[in-house]
Amino acid sequence: MENIFYYIIIGALLFEYFLSTFSSILNMNSMSKEVPDGFQDFYDEDKYSKSQMYLKDKTRFGLLSSTFSLILILIVIHTGIFGTLDTFVREKASNPIISGLIFFGILFIINDILNLPFSLYSTFVIEEKYGFNKTTIQTFIIDKMKGYGLTIVLGSLIMVPVLYFFNTYGSNAWWIAWGLITAFIIAVQPLFVHVIAPMFNTFTPLKEGELRTEIESFAKKVNFPIGRIDVMDGSRRSAHSNAYFSGFGKSRRIALFDTLLEKHSTEEIVSVVAHEVGHYKKKHIVTGTALGILETGFMLFIFNFFITDIELFNVFGVTQTSAYCGLIFFGMLYSPVSILTSILTTAMSRKNEFEADAYALETTKKEKPLISMLKGLAASNLSHLTPHPLMVFLSYSHPPVSDRIKAVESSL
Numbered sequence: 001m002e003n004i005f006y007y008i009i010i011g012a013l014l015f016e017y018f019l020s021t022f023s024s025i026l027n028m029n030s031m032s033k034e035v036p037d038g039f040q041d042f043y044d045e046d047k048y049s050k051s052q053m054y055l056k057d058k059t060r061f062g063l064l065s066s067t068f069s070l071i072l073i074l075i076v077i078h079t080g081i082f083g084t085l086d087t088f089v090r091e092k093a094s095n096p097i098i099s100g101l102i103f104f105g106i107l108f109i110i111n112d113i114l115n116l117p118f119s120l121y122s123t124f125v126i127e128e129k130y131g132f133n134k135t136t137i138q139t140f141i142i143d144k145m146k147g148y149g150l151t152i153v154l155g156s157l158i159m160v161p162v163l164y165f166f167n168t169y170g171s172n173a174w175w176i177a178w179g180l181i182t183a184f185i186i187a188v189q190p191l192f193v194h195v196i197a198p199m200f201n202t203f204t205p206l207k208e209g210e211l212r213t214e215i216e217s218f219a220k221k222v223n224f225p226i227g228r229i230d231v232m233d234g235s236r237r238s239a240h241s242n243a244y245f246s247g248f249g250k251s252r253r254i255a256l257f258d259t260l261l262e263k264h265s266t267e268e269i270v271s272v273v274a275h276e277v278g279h280y281k282k283k284h285i286v287t288g289t290a291l292g293i294l295e296t297g298f299m300l301f302i303f304n305f306f307i308t309d310i311e312l313f314n315v316f317g318v319t320q321t322s323a324y325c326g327l328i329f330f331g332m333l334y335s336p337v338s339i340l341t342s343i344l345t346t347a348m349s350r351k352n353e354f355e356a357d358a359y360a361l362e363t364t365k366k367e368k369p370l371i372s373m374l375k376g377l378a379a380s381n382l383s384h385l386t387p388h389p390l391m392v393f394l395s396y397s398h399p400p401v402s403d404r405i406k407a408v409e410s411s412l
Helices: 002-029 044-078 081-092 096-129 137-168 169-199 210-221 258-263 266-281 284-303 312-317 323-333 337-364 368-380 387-395 401-410
Strands: 203-205 228-232 242-245 255-258
Touching: 002 312, 002 323, 002 387, 044 081, 044 096, 044 203, 081 096, 081 323, 096 137, 096 323, 137 169, 137 258, 137 323, 169 242, 169 284, 210 228, 210 266, 210 337, 228 258, 242 266, 255 258, 255 266, 258 266, 258 368, 266 284, 266 337, 266 368, 284 323, 284 337, 312 323, 323 337, 337 368, 337 387, 337 401, 368 401
Parallel strands: 228 255
Antiparallel strands: 203 228, 242 255
16 A cells, blocks of 8 residues: 555656646747737737746746756655654654644745745846846845744644644544634635735725726625725835735725736726626635635545555655644645646636626726736736647636637627
């Protein structure tokens, strides 16, 4: 059985790596030589060439990063580093919960240190080269410290009871842990709006004026109770433009990047808001959350059968079973299923984007602002206009912009 576990884990790692590499190369080679029809007003030759170079640089860097990650995990598996670390934490703490927290903490720190050069290069070389990076070294370091603090607090809040349940209740632990994680997922929604997001960005209410009046008028027309309409200082870190909707009930927020307000007209921004409201009206957020909760429950149920299987632990050089090691090892064993669920999740996300676009068109009755916004966002973010279908199928959470525009035009 140990060999079966080994072959499943190694096979999944290699399959995912080669599939990702193959699709990335196809995607990079799918660039058209000429600016696609309909985008000439947004891309001149220089800008289109720049978008292609941006894609090439990101793809090559991504391939380097994924190759490094694969080599690293193969080294870890074949050298028994997990076993050495498990022995170390057991010597430092007899309590399995404390041992688990130390185990996760050490892995987190090592992983973050190893990935730090890649994060720095992505931010201060690639993003800087194409005019997107606005982050300073000071902001980068402060964000890191805040991230560590959140990881310690939130990680402990969820992992301490989960480890306790699996160490105490045995075969009944999975549904108790599932209930706890479900409560955490629901609770984190308002927490993100009121605590987490403001730790990293400043949110100011959208000023009174034409834009706010138009947004409020639209919200009233479609019977959408607005919690907050905020402008986020996205330009503090990046020149990329975006908008998002978050929270439930009174914690509901529409956040507009300041870079979005600088580059687009009132009608275009209202179309973005209409799109985000569409996600709410079509219950995409609730459905996505519910599916995530169901998948978590399924994973914990299956994990329950492997937590005491010593042969799975032996694959990683660990000689004693534990909940904390089991969570990581089972995560790797589960990766073939994760690949499939990821494909299904992104497919559903793309469907949701089409539906939100259709809602925006249906409620605003204006296709031109929506289309110009889609084209403008693609241009300002140097998006790939002709992605390869395999890459879209595997990993695109949003449909290619050309497909979204065609869907809008076909609805007229």
